[in-house]
Amino acid sequence: MNDQQRALEILQRLKPLYSDSPCPLNYETPVQLLLAVIMAAQCTDERVNQVTAELYSKFPDAAAIASADPAELETILRPLSFFRNKTKNIQATSKMLVEQFDGLVPQDINQLVKLPGVARKTATMVLHYAYGIDAGITVDTHVKRLSSRMGFTQQTDLDKIEKDLMPLLPQSEWGNCFVFLTYHGRNVCNAKKPGCSTCTVADLCPAAVK
Incomplete structure (x- = not known):
């Protein structure tokens, strides 16, 4: 063999x-999944799910996070490792989604990996769970x-x-x-x-x- x-x-x-x-991260939309995967770097899924429960109840989509007060986002993300950097990444990614993709997650891996905080590992996971696309x-x-x-x-x-x-x-x-x-x-x-x-x-x- x-x-x-x-x-x-x-x-x-x-x-x-x-x-x-199921996907170990809780989400309702592809945007929420993408941001959760960014936050999951070097952190347990359980802790990310606790944080996203509060985050998405206040800021449910890319537009809301893009326009949020960074200090408020930082407070919510504080339980996560590298929370300051992750706050910057999810807000910068949300702004790019709003400005370049109508607030939606692109279905192309080459576009995904250009977003802040998104490596190839993040992109392939999001494409699989959100869209059923196996790009890697x-x-x-x-x-x-x-x-x-x-x-x-x-x-x-x-x-x-x-x-x-x-x-x-x-x-x-x-x-x-x-x-x-x-x-x-x-x-x-x-x-x-x-x-x-x-x-x-x-x-x-x-x-x-x-």
Whole structure:
């Protein structure tokens, strides 16, 4: 079994477990998702969801955030790591959305990555969840760890890991790769003590403890 066959088989086995898994960040619109992902950098999803509950109740769209008092936004975002920088990014991004995209999130990855605070990882995640567009494979900490353990990459740079993963799967599975590996990393293959004895793909993983 080559790496492409192994990667597809891993996804097929994980699909029954995680195909209905929701986005871990709470949102009602693509704009809210985009801003939540920006805020989620180096921060837990749970804390971001607590902050966005208050933020979006007061400022529900790009226009509202673009025109908000920065000091008020900073106060709301204070529980987040790097809250000052994130405040600047979400307000600057909101202003660009209003001025250049009629307050909507563009569906093109090349336009998305030009927004403040938006890296390729952010853009691919937003496109997948908001629009069902798989423009790449989102490489978060879980995907990085699992793709290395499973022997699909030796890279540490996120963009290089994505380039190793994309040829292994059809584009229609790129979003599933991110979702399934992320949830499997949270639930089974955790960083400190991977649950190899209960892992449904242990026989396909070279790092599995036999």
